[in-house]
Amino acid sequence: MTLIFRLLAVMTAAIFAALRGRRTGLLAPSTLRFRVWPTDLDINLHMTNARYFSVMDLGRTDLMIRVGLGPAILHNRWQPVLGGATIRYRRPLPPFRRFTLVSRVLCWDEKYIFIEHRMETRSGLAALAVVQGAFVGSTGVVAPAEVLAALGTATASPPIPDAVAALRGQSPAAA
Structure with missing residues (x-):
């Protein structure tokens, strides 16, 4: 199954869920279930590293729609973009393995x-990634405060975890 079909399936499910009033909270997780298809494999016959990031794009799409x-x-014609990412691969995802993507x-x-x-299987954690994303509009980067205002909230950010501090290039104590 190619990514376009996965994208259409994710967007359709998320839109219908949102229309039926099953939105998720800003800090609540989004959960998607997938299977590793032959088109996801690399020469070692497990999911290729680049495909992890492509599937995570689907998780962010689902999360944006559901919130x-x-x-x-x-x-506003905002475009979601990434400014950085860090990933830790724990277990390979072989052909036809089912896995769950939890994005929050x-x-x-x-x-x-x-x-x-988080990409999880019955065997445990397969991969864990933290990404820094932003929205870009006609005047440049859209501040998260403006994004929150579009959601009708002014919630304060939770404390910055060590993994985020590392991604920002700071020591955990400086965050």
């Missing part, structure tokens, strides 16, 4: 929103 950002993204917002600062992606 209710879809209309604001379309209306960890925190935010004045410029970026930090999201955790």
Whole structure:
């Protein structure tokens, strides 16, 4: 199954869930289930490293729609972009293995929103990633405060975890 079909399936499910009033909270996790298909494999016959990031894109898409950002993204013509990512591979994902992607917002600062992606199987954690993302509009980077305002909230960011501090290039004590 190619990514376009996965994207269409994720977007359709998320839109219908949002329309039926099953939105998720800003800090609540988004969970998607997938299977490793032959088109996801590398020469070692496990999911290629690049595909992990592609599947995580789907997790962020689902998360954005389910928290209710879809209309604001379309209306303001915001484009979601990544400013950085770090990943830790724990177990390979062989052909046809089922896995779950759990995506959740960890925190935010004045410029970026930090999201955790966990790929899990029955055997345990396959990969853990933290990404720093932002929205770009016609005038440049959209501050997370403006994104939160589009959701109708002014919630303060949770404390910055060590993994995010490392991604920002800071020591945990400096965060």
